[in-house]
Amino acid sequence: MRFVKFSFVLLILLALFVPALAQEDEKDDRGAGLTIGFSQIGSESAWRTSFTEAVIAEAAERGINLLFSDAQQSQENQIAAIRAWLAQGDVDAIILAPVIESGWDDVLQEAADMGVPVIIVDRNVNADESLYVTRVSSDFVHEGRLAAAWLAQETSGNCNIVELYGTVGSAAAEDRHKGFMDVINLFGNMKIIQSQTGNFVRTEGKQVMASILSSVDPSTICAVFAHNDDMAIGAIEAIKEAGLAPAKDILIVSVDAIPDIFDAMDAGETNATVELSPFMGGPAFDAVVAYLNGEQLPKWIPVGGGLYTSRADYDADR
Numbered sequence: 001m002r003f004v005k006f007s008f009v010l011l012i013l014l015a016l017f018v019p020a021l022a023q024e025d026e027k028d029d030r031g032a033g034l035t036i037g038f039s040q041i042g043s044e045s046a047w048r049t050s051f052t053e054a055v056i057a058e059a060a061e062r063g064i065n066l067l068f069s070d071a072q073q074s075q076e077n078q079i080a081a082i083r084a085w086l087a088q089g090d091v092d093a094i095i096l097a098p099v100i101e102s103g104w105d106d107v108l109q110e111a112a113d114m115g116v117p118v119i120i121v122d123r124n125v126n127a128d129e130s131l132y133v134t135r136v137s138s139d140f141v142h143e144g145r146l147a148a149a150w151l152a153q154e155t156s157g158n159c160n161i162v163e164l165y166g167t168v169g170s171a172a173a174e175d176r177h178k179g180f181m182d183v184i185n186l187f188g189n190m191k192i193i194q195s196q197t198g199n200f201v202r203t204e205g206k207q208v209m210a211s212i213l214s215s216v217d218p219s220t221i222c223a224v225f226a227h228n229d230d231m232a233i234g235a236i237e238a239i240k241e242a243g244l245a246p247a248k249d250i251l252i253v254s255v256d257a258i259p260d261i262f263d264a265m266d267a268g269e270t271n272a273t274v275e276l277s278p279f280m281g282g283p284a285f286d287a288v289v290a291y292l293n294g295e296q297l298p299k300w301i302p303v304g305g306g307l308y309t310s311r312a313d314y315d316a317d318r
């Protein structure tokens, strides 16, 4: 009789706990319950702010516990945040948007040694690919080529160009420049006559453009290629303050496709923008879940974007 009672109790316990234990083994396929550190570059541009907001919203929607760090464009701050998460020992993965390409080997190795997977997002790192799981980002070289191709067509291959450079050493700036040069080098009468960094910041874009307009005969400037829309908007203000008509006296092409650039387009003050999607959080979180479930991932998960010369065209593609 005692054996029967014991078996009955055992059956009840098994019925209660086996399903729970089974559930623990299955990782939620969207990441619910995971703790993920997100090292963000800063808030230097409207696009970066949209990117941050999109990642935070995606984590909340998935039930992911997101640890967020805004590095204020400092690599030192990014590395410190990652080391703090590793020391706490409570992150399941780290997502890194690297401000510049170099200087990541040591901290990525430390994460690898502790078995914490790292997903690179937005920009790129010059590091051994084995030190990160994958990279979710656009093709910055392609973005530069798109901008140059539009300008070549718009000017029949004849244009003196002012380049507003992004953060020197960042993949976004270096590769957009590379792609832009790939195309303009095909045209003997297209050349960059001035190139200065505005660090992707609106006010710096205005300052640099104002300085160039006061040192170069504005009538010799055919166009501005700004590595992001914020610097283009700053340049528009400087061009207007110099008594010139942006998008007419001086053509303007940039990257990001932020709402403000379409306002400028509606006002006839800029010509073209290349889209950069801020929605990289979803693919990054999916990559974390896939990795933790033992799946193999490609080293690059691309996000795309086209070139737009009107809000209507952009909206039509949503």
Ligand code: AHR
Pocket: 044, 045, 046, 047, 048, 122, 123, 172, 200, 227, 228, 229, 230, 255, 256, 276
């Ligand atoms: O890395 C992407 C670039 O960084 C965006 O084009 C720019 O707006 C941001 O500062």
